[in-house]
Amino acid sequence: MTSPDIPGSAVLRPRLPSPAQEVVDSRFERHGVRLVLKRDDLIHPELIGNKWRKLAPNLAAAAGRTLVTFGGAYSNHLRATAAAGRLLGIRTVGVVRGAELAGRPLNPSLTRCTADSMRLHFVDRATYRRKSEPGTLAAILCAADAEGAYVVPEGGSNAQAVRGCRALGAELHGRADVVAVACGTGGTLAGLAAGLAPGQRALGVPVLKGGFLTAEVRALQQQAFGGPRGTWSLDDRFHFGGYARVPDELDGFAADFEQRHGLPVERLYVAKLLYGLVSLAGEGAFPRGTTVAAVITGRPFP
Numbered sequence: 001m002t003s004p005d006i007p008g009s010a011v012l013r014p015r016l017p018s019p020a021q022e023v024v025d026s027r028f029e030r031h032g033v034r035l036v037l038k039r040d041d042l043i044h045p046e047l048i049g050n051k052w053r054k055l056a057p058n059l060a061a062a063a064g065r066t067l068v069t070f071g072g073a074y075s076n077h078l079r080a081t082a083a084a085g086r087l088l089g090i091r092t093v094g095v096v097r098g099a100e101l102a103g104r105p106l107n108p109s110l111t112r113c114t115a116d117s118m119r120l121h122f123v124d125r126a127t128y129r130r131k132s133e134p135g136t137l138a139a140i141l142c143a144a145d146a147e148g149a150y151v152v153p154e155g156g157s158n159a160q161a162v163r164g165c166r167a168l169g170a171e172l173h174g175r176a177d178v179v180a181v182a183c184g185t186g187g188t189l190a191g192l193a194a195g196l197a198p199g200q201r202a203l204g205v206p207v208l209k210g211g212f213l214t215a216e217v218r219a220l221q222q223q224a225f226g227g228p229r230g231t232w233s234l235d236d237r238f239h240f241g242g243y244a245r246v247p248d249e250l251d252g253f254a255a256d257f258e259q260r261h262g263l264p265v266e267r268l269y270v271a272k273l274l275y276g277l278v279s280l281a282g283e284g285a286f287p288r289g290t291t292v293a294a295v296i297t298g299r300p301f302p
Contacts, residue, residue, distance in 0.1 A: 032288030054161035082118035157187025169195020176293035193230030
């Protein structure tokens, strides 16, 4: 399946719908809960998981223009945007949080971005926090030599992305009672919940601390659909200290899950989601007979 509205989309060839794979795990089975893995990590080798679902409608809207987006030094979204630019021949600019990083060697994530021809523009953290203000955004675009570019927000979450993620929920009609996803900026959860059938519910597991996502998800659904859609909730207990924090306990859990099920577990998002679901099953949060689908939104970065 391709996206004909994206210039050059024939090179992308996403695998849609992504597979849904049931796995037997005693930590769920003993509580009468079935676990299904929604393998969005298999949609595309470089535009992985929810990155494809959120980027595709934005790439179509950009219509070949330079694409500017935002992220931290370990942003999966920046990497995916850079890869899309290379594949489609679109110029990309990544605005990176932290002016102090400009004079340092690039980490593997940002190195990959530059290898895919993304031009990096570093800004100080105070400016980055104000990036949604029109005056600040205009100044950033001017400094990055990207005036007139198509702008995608941090994490790729805007109305177009949310509408793109609605298909994720539709693909799971009749497959699960609860569909769970790790959350960064909330766009995937907002669209997923809108696409689910009546009687299904979405569960978001934030990977950042702060408890700000409820308002963000509501705002994104308002922008995308004009109001709330679907049944969804958040459980803020499994961020392990914040974004990119992977303590030994979480790393060990992920390694064990990999050994049990032969699934490479991405640590920043997917590991926290799966850890949260195992914990919730153990707490009896899911009634016996419940089928839980975990959306696998990424895989480990080499």
